[in-house]
Amino acid sequence: MRSRLLLISIFLLAMGATFLFRKPHSSETGGVWSITDHLYKLECLTDSLNLILADTIDVRTACVEPGGTLGALLYSTGIEGNRYLSCCDIFIDSLGWTSVHLGDTLEALYERDVLAEVRARPRNGRGYYCIEFEGTAEPVDWYWVPEEQYRRLRAVTLVVNSSVWESIANGAVPEDLTPSGQIVTRRDSVRQVAYIKGFENELANRLFIYDIDFYYDVQPGDSVWVLLEENRYPGSSETTFRRIIAAKYDFALGGMTEAIPFFHQPDSLAPDGSAIILDHYHRDGASLRTMFLKMPVPFGRVSSPYSDSRMHPVLGYTRAHRGIDYAAPMGTEIYVVGDGVITVRAFTGGYGNMVRVRHANGYETGYGHMNGYAAHQEIGSYVRQGDVIGYVGSTGLSTGPHVHFEMKKNGSYVNPASEILPPANPLLANDLDYFMLQLPVLESTWSLMAGMDIPVSPPQSTDPNDTSTE
Numbered sequence: 082m083r084s085r086l087l088l089i090s091i092f093l094l095a096m097g098a099t100f101l102f103r104k105p106h107s108s109e110t111g112g113v114w115s116i117t118d119h120l121y122k123l124e125c126l127t128d129s130l131n132l133i134l135a136d137t138i139d140v141r142t143a144c145v146e147p148g149g150t151l152g153a154l155l156y157s158t159g160i161e162g163n164r165y166l167s168c169c170d171i172f173i174d175s176l177g178w179t180s181v182h183l184g185d186t187l188e189a190l191y192e193r194d195v196l197a198e199v200r201a202r203p204r205n206g207r208g209y210y211c212i213e214f215e216g217t218a219e220p221v222d223w224y225w226v227p228e229e230q231y232r233r234l235r236a237v238t239l240v241v242n243s244s245v246w247e248s249i250a251n252g253a254v255p256e257d258l259t260p261s262g263q264i265v266t267r268r269d270s271v272r273q274v275a276y277i278k279g280f281e282n283e284l285a286n287r288l289f290i291y292d293i294d295f296y297y298d299v300q301p302g303d304s305v306w307v308l309l310e311e312n313r314y315p316g317s318s319e320t321t322f323r324r325i326i327a328a329k330y331d332f333a334l335g336g337m338t339e340a341i342p343f344f345h346q347p348d349s350l351a352p353d354g355s356a357i358i359l360d361h362y363h364r365d366g367a368s369l370r371t372m373f374l375k376m377p378v379p380f381g382r383v384s385s386p387y388s389d390s391r392m393h394p395v396l397g398y399t400r401a402h403r404g405i406d407y408a409a410p411m412g413t414e415i416y417v418v419g420d421g422v423i424t425v426r427a428f429t430g431g432y433g434n435m436v437r438v439r440h441a442n443g444y445e446t447g448y449g450h451m452n453g454y455a456a457h458q459e460i461g462s463y464v465r466q467g468d469v470i471g472y473v474g475s476t477g478l479s480t481g482p483h484v485h486f487e488m489k490k491n492g493s494y495v496n497p498a499s500e501i502l503p504p505a506n507p508l509l510a511n512d513l514d515y516f517m518l519q520l521p522v523l524e525s526t527w528s529l530m531a532g533m534d535i536p537v538s539p540p541q542s543t544d545p546n547d548t549s550t551e
């Protein structure tokens with residue numbers, strides 16, 4: 082506990098110093114609605130914040146010595162077994178790091194003793210090779226990181242007048258999104274749309290999907306405060322959206338819905354039982370999520386419900402349909418409805434290209450007729466609720482583009498629509514204590530960053546939209 086408090090103190094000092102040495106950066110945009118608060122650029126803080134939240138991050142470093150090999154480097158940072166083999170393959174075959182030289186270094190980042198990332202820095206290179214594990218046995222991604230890339234935290238407050246998309250477009254897109262600071266070329270437009278889409282998706286389709294109906298609950302005059310994280314590429318003067326760290330949606334009609342961050346390990350679903358993930362909670366530690374999304378496609382239309390017997394449209398005879406078909410345009414993203422591990426990812430006859438995922442509590446879901454699979458996933462990959470696992474298609478026995486969605490509990494088919502879907506796990510015991518301890522610290526930190534008192538919901542919410550206690 083003492084070390085945590087120490088960390089927090091160090092972080093606050095760093096915060097204060099950064100705050101003093103940086104000028105606020107205000108941004109005014111015209112139009113029907115405007116930014117209400119300054120945008121502050123706060124580079125260098127992400128790592129510090131993550132350090133507090135993730136509790137322990139351990140970096141093991143090794144340097145190539147005379148006669149040293151890649152294998153020796155990996156071993157000396159604790160990388161063994163399958164991870165060792167994957168790292169060798171990726172460094173040599175995929176990333177083209179074919180020979181190590183004296184002075185090259187390797188860093189292995191562990192979060193709570195789970196390998197999260199491996200970074201290799203060639204002594205003369207201007208950047209590093211990165212292999213991401215995110216706690217899983219198999220790498221999830223790998224790439225070259227130019228030296229100057231870094232992550233940036235920003236706090237923004239948006240006033241909603243019509244749509245969330247518009248609010249983001251007018252109030253959250255950073256001025257340094259593009260090299261010219263303006264949207265001039267087609268590439269600029271693509272960057273802008275990608276930024277807004279990423280932001281909106283995270284806010285509306287992920288964080289607040291259960292708490293706020295963005296078609297009916299949103300009123301002019303609502304405001305939303307967001308602490309977000311961006312990737313910054315000064316070399317190409319580019320900024321991309323990464324994720325939302327915290328958000329508070331303040332309803333004009335009263336009430337507030339909050340998403341408070343907590344970094345933790347999920348239950349024993351990942352192949353090796355752990356991963357560090359960012360999850361969001363209400364103030365009381367209740368999860369913002371339920372265990373399963375309502376459906377695996379956005380705006381899906383039920384084209385064939387679950388039934389014990391029906392006339393099969395292709396086979397022409399009566400056969401039970403133990404799943405729900407959602408019609409959606411070819412290529413629509415298919416989301417995994419809950420956290421889990423991919424167990425099947427193959428062409429399976431009638432259901433065409435199919436992905437199956439094993440979840441907690443004896444649940445399993447399947448998604449059929451896919452046109453294609455998401456990149457960087459395979460059998461054994463850990464996927465999080467809302468991750469894209471494939472794209473709508475019409476493979477197998479199918480009359481048109483749709484996703485066949487099925488759910489099993491303890492090996493037997495259940496109707497996903499009538500199954501009582503359990504809420505995702507709330508924070509418990511030590512995690513809850515720590516969450517409660519860090520909440521006021523985080524909020525005062527955010528206030529400092531934003532140069533204002535950030536909104537805090539009253540202890541007893543009277544908002545009818547607030548379902549946090551259910």
Ligand SMILES: [Zn+2]
Nearest residue numbers: 404405406485
């Ligand atoms: Zn079906």
